[in-house]
Amino acid sequence: GQSLEQPSEVTAVEGAIVQINCTYQTSGFYGLSWYQQHDGGAPTFLSYNALDGLEETGRFSSFLSRSDSYGYLLLQELQMKDSASYFCAVGGGGFKTIFGAGTRLFVKA
C-alpha cells in the first residue's frame, strides 16, 4: 500500500522561508506532487517531481530524493496569502493519487 507522512502544522513569519517535509512508502513510485488548499477552496496543483533534485517555480520549490523516499516543499519570501494547507501526494497504482494528511501553514505578520 501507500502511506505518506508530513507534519500537521507549521508556523512561520512573513518574509521567512519554510520547508514542509514529506516521507512516503509506496509500491511502485513514479513521482511526488504537492497541492495547496486554502480554507473553503479546492486543492490546486503546485508541483511534481519525478526525478531527484530541486524544481523551482517562482517562490516555491520542490525537492525529491527517491533513494530516501523523501521530498519537501520550500516556500520563500512567505506572504500572508500562503497560509493554507499543503498536501504531498503519490500515485496509488493505476491512475489514482493518494494524498498525505496535509500540513497546515500559518504565516504570521
Add this chain to the structure above:
Amino acid sequence: SAVISQKPSRDICQRGTSLTIQCQVDSQVTMMFWYRQQPGQSLTLIATANQGSEATYESGFVIDKFPISRPNLTFSTLTVSNMSPEDNSIYLCSGRPPGLAGGETQYFGPGTRLLVL
C-alpha cells in the same frame, strides 16, 4: 489547465434522502475521480469514474451508497444515497489530463459542501 465546475456548491439535506452532485470539465480528461474531504482532513478517494462503464470504488465505498455515472468524457455525477450525518463532508470532483499517470497533475472542482440534518 482544465476548468472543473460542480453543482450544487452546497446543500442541506434531510437524513434518508439522496443528493446528486454534477461535475463538468471544460476539456477532455482521461480520468475523473470523486473525493471526500471532511473539514481539516485529507482527501479520501471514493472512486474513479469510468466513461460508459461502472465506476471503480475504493475500499470502504460501495456503489449502492455512492452511485456514479460518466456518460461522456466531460461529465460525471455522484449520488450520495440514504444520507446520514456521517455523510457530512465536502465532495470534490477531479480530472487528470491525458497522458499522465497517478500522482501527476490533477485539477479539482470547487467542491460540494453537504450537511445532513
